[in-house]
Amino acid sequence: MLLLPASASVAETTIKLAVASNFAAPVKAIVASYPHTTDNIRVSLGSSGKFYAQIRQGAPFDIFLSADTDKPEKLVAEGFAIESSRFTYGIGKLVLWSGNPRLLQTTPPDWQQLQFDKIAIANPRTAPYGLAAQHYLQQQYPEILTSRQRVTGENIAQAFAYVRSGNAQLGFVALSQVLTLAEQNKGSWWIIPETYYAPILQDAVLLTEAQHNAAALQFYQYLQSAEVAAMIRAFGYDTPEGN
């Protein structure tokens, strides 16, 4: 746990969060539930890669919630973030999702039988969920990886949009995204067993800039509370001590 430094300024009450887009819904709920309502919390949503580049160029963020472990680690190594603050706030769950309520069952899909024109995944090179989907497909249906039937979204939000708009009949997305939909739009999905891919760990880190921002330090402690972990699980993620 972090200790509040004695020199922490009390006047500073703005907390600036840089948050990976896949965590948009949970972070909104977490901010709304934060008891210190006098603090002004500003949330910026975007891709982890862009935030990484911006933080290195001096972007004024206090806390970075990345979609992976790689970028927080790099920021620590480069002196932009505090090593002792790094922790895993969520573990993503990959699902195969279809807008069609009858397409997928609770049993593993039979890839030779499934009827579809396009299947969407996030870019494996840049998005952790895309990499996880690639790992699964390499084991279960490698032909699709080189097929024109596979379309790639720049991130998990775009893969989701391709399925949601009906342009792709199937897609590998985050469980948390499907859970945000209204009941009649949820279609059908199958949770990919975690044996098929390396865990999608999402790490948070406190930026060096924020080490004297008392409000940011306090919010960072709240992020690590059991209460927040329970909220994060309700949004379709695992947490390290969860289950």
Place this chain on the structure above:
Amino acid sequence: MLSEADITTLWLTLKLASVVTVLLLLIGTPVAWWLARTHSPAKGIIGAIVALPLILPPTVLGFYLLLFMGPNGAFGQFTTALGLGTLPFTFWGLVVASLFYSLPFVVQPIQNAFAAIDERHFEVAATLGATPVDRFLSIALPMARPGFISAAILGFAHTVGEFGVILMIGGNIPGETKVVSVQIYDHVEALDYASAHNLSQLMLIFSFTVLLFLYSFQKKWRLTGMNYGN
């Protein structure tokens, strides 16, 4: 320097920009002619629609095209009925999107060139027995040639620089929809800054050269531009 994947994106970008420029010159010329000559009250509306992509965020265009060209969209159902399937994630889908995206860059220079032609040329030709088609082919087109040169250059260059729309409807398929701008974005996202630099420098040089060419020869060839920089 450039990887094979980078070169594929360059070729695809050039192919897209070339196809779009040719189609836009064919589609844009009658539109520009009508806009330059009409006194119809619809001129305002059509002019505004043509100019819309100048200020509309590309994400709006991309988002609506994704819905409109998808299986639940009107245009998607039309292309499916024709047996063409749906257009997102295909090269021709990018062509259709780029036609919208670059339309004003082609229509406006041609329109300005047509509008600059003195009406008396047409009147004299008419008294000598030239039909409207004759007058268009042998007076309007040659006299507006500088406008066509500007239109082709701007339409081509603007399509090369397209990003947001393609990101929304392309699906990132190498050789089919993955253009240079998307490849650069990928390199940056993957923290491969060296590859991003290589392609970015190329784009910077290309864009500057095109504009330098356009502005240097503007006076000499009496090129008409968009409604700026004359």
